[in-house]
Amino acid sequence: APTSPAYKRILLKLSGEALMGDDAYGINRGTIMRMADEILDVVRLEVELAIVIGGGNIFRGIAPGAQGMDRATADYMGMMATIMNALALQDALKHRGLDARVQSALNIEQVVEPYIRPKALRYLEEGKVVIFAAGTGNPFFTTDTAAALRGAEVGAELVLKATRVDGVYSADPNKDPNATRYSRISFDEAINRRLEIMDATAFALCRDQKLPIKVFSINKPGALARVIMGADEGTLVHV
Ligand code: UDP
Numbered sequence: 001a002p003t004s005p006a007y008k009r010i011l012l013k014l015s016g017e018a019l020m021g022d023d024a025y026g027i028n029r030g031t032i033m034r035m036a037d038e039i040l041d042v043v044r045l046e047v048e049l050a051i052v053i054g055g056g057n058i059f060r061g062i063a064p065g066a067q068g069m070d071r072a073t074a075d076y077m078g079m080m081a082t083i084m085n086a087l088a089l090q091d092a093l094k095h096r097g098l099d100a101r102v103q104s105a106l107n108i109e110q111v112v113e114p115y116i117r118p119k120a121l122r123y124l125e126e127g128k129v130v131i132f133a134a135g136t137g138n139p140f141f142t143t144d145t146a147a148a149l150r151g152a153e154v155g156a157e158l159v160l161k162a163t164r165v166d167g168v169y170s171a172d173p174n175k176d177p178n179a180t181r182y183s184r185i186s187f188d189e190a191i192n193r194r195l196e197i198m199d200a201t202a203f204a205l206c207r208d209q210k211l212p213i214k215v216f217s218i219n220k221p222g223a224l225a226r227v228i229m230g231a232d233e234g235t236l237v238h239v
Helices: 029-044 056-066 071-095 117-125 143-153 187-192 200-208 223-228
Strands: 009-014 048-053 100-104 129-133 158-163 184-186 213-217 235-238
Touching: 009 143, 029 048, 029 071, 029 223, 048 071, 048 117, 048 143, 056 071, 071 100, 071 129, 100 117, 117 129, 143 158, 143 200, 158 223, 184 187, 187 200, 187 235, 213 223
Parallel strands: 009 048, 009 158, 048 129, 100 129, 158 213, 184 235
Antiparallel strands: 213 235
């Protein structure tokens, strides 16, 4: 097994659901502390880590009330949900002795500092975890797209997409017993086989920027650190 990390700087996309545990919505304390432990293991490897956090866990809770709402307005609510998750994750990391900074694509200056690229780069160089909140700051986008965008902006070598399934499969592994996991797949092959890896905007951005994506399961203990060590776990989408 390799003894040093395969990457120097990575961008981790955590969906809001990764903080939810088995709850119906919201933030589960045990789950978020486990995420903090997984992240701590990565920081110990001296890998520079930027995180984009989603908001599905909170927005799902209010979505029934948002039915029939104007899409852009609902999207701004979704972005604000990601800010709540970012603050919760920063707090969880602090409990583990980690210095994390939150930067938001929407200005709420009393609460979080705004996204300023050179500052984010400096934090990363200083070994601080940077959590990017509020997605891209624009409605009609997703936090997957924010992950591709911020990943490209900070010069990450890899976008790590944490999911509940441990990679990309030839078919839905929950429905098809013959489904096999791709260890590696190119962007073009993924398009030809119509595999949904990230939303189309995010996927196109990564492909244009030659930014590889690794899909892995955040629910497998230690998977995050193993992937960063270059283990054959999950699926690598390469150029
Ligand atoms: N969102 C948005 N623009 C962005 C990122 C997110 O409008 O750049 C909104 C959108 O409504 C989305 C919600 O925020 O549904 C939460 O983000 P996402 O669904 O990507 O979170 P996840 O599913 O990863 O938890």
